[in-house]
Amino acid sequence: MALSGIEIFKLLPKTNCQECGVPTCMAFAMKLAAGQAELDACPYVSDEAREKLEEASAPPIRPVVIGTGDTALKVGGENVIFRHEKTFINKPGIGVLITDAMDDVVVDAKLKTIKELEYERVGLILKGDVVAIKDTSGDAAKMVKLIEKAKGMGLTTLVLMSDSTDVLAEAAKAAQDLKPLIYAATAATVEDLGKLALETKCPLAVRGKDLDEVAELTAKLTDMKLKDIVIDTGARTLNQAYKDHVAVRRAALMDKFRPLGFPTIVFPCEMTDDPIQETVFASTFIPKYGGIIILSEVEGHNLFPLSVQRMNIYTDPQRPMATTEGIYEINNPDENSPVLITSNFSLTYFIVSGEVESSRVPVWLLIKDTEGLSVLTAWAAGKFVADAIAPFVKKSGIGDKIKHKKIVIPGAAATISGDLDEELAEWEVQIGPREAAHLTPFLKNWGTA
């Protein structure tokens, strides 16, 4: 159970040293209770108090890391039921299933695709994250061979799946340095696999026949002092899996029910044989609480829509995506090239820079910091107006890079041209097209008038 602010305060050193950045221990206790501070901010908590306080300050859904290094996948750690309440934090992993029953050619193709297939969108790389390796034969050597193959290709975020504790023991030891997710402890294997997970320091998934059984399994593992647990609710229909995911999230957040306070793994690949339906099923679990989503294949037709959906859902709605303010050189501009200016809303930047690039006209693109707001919104908020733009243009140094003194503003912000003429008296302010799609003809004719 979570502790109240007063209960937390009783466990703090009460020296009011302020090293946590808060004036008093009481204020820090209140922040911890409200989930607005991290326990690590206080360096003086005793080990005994820490154990108790970790319970109070832990997020209702425990964050669990699968893998190591740059490619590690962190799932869980969520604090809200609905994304619009605040933000979702750790995006779900998208993974592909390979088994020891597949031909080498098929396995190689699946691994190659998930390794290489990626998309760039608004400056972010979208790609798959996880390889789930499933034993169907009971032959640990085959499992280890697949692990080595994945490792050899640099695919190191793994889920190791088997019904055999012996196979999982050998597989986990072979991949121990990669911290794979061991899948899955059931009522029959929970003790053995719990010990294996503790021994190898790997996270462990549990699979129950329903949520009651899942809660019993996680409680047993927690009693064994295993913390990094992932839940498979056991459902293999969309309807039941969806209901289970909602129930898990609500139980963890609203009822503070710790046995269900873990991220999930879900298998659309085992819910249908139809690849389109599988993608649609997978898309259900991106907003509705999937932690790791395993697909039968990761190809362009499912990776692109699912990863774009994931990016959209897991983008913090309170922090618009922004590009760094500055001068961007596109198509090798020189002293005679046009100068364009726009806002630093990422989508604006990528659309404008994309259109300029494809026009092949060399351009200096000035990006003004508008706190991530688009041109019109920034104009309405007073962030893309003459007295904000003019000092930026003067300080940016663009004047030293060109012979002319002409600057093109977005057509949507034409209304600022008069004021900007006054603020940038030496410059000629030109009005560009309203739509980025019309930039190519505009740029090709620029300077000919």
Ligand code: SF4
């Ligand atoms: S750092 Fe710890 S001891 Fe110091 S004020 Fe904060 S809570 Fe109190």
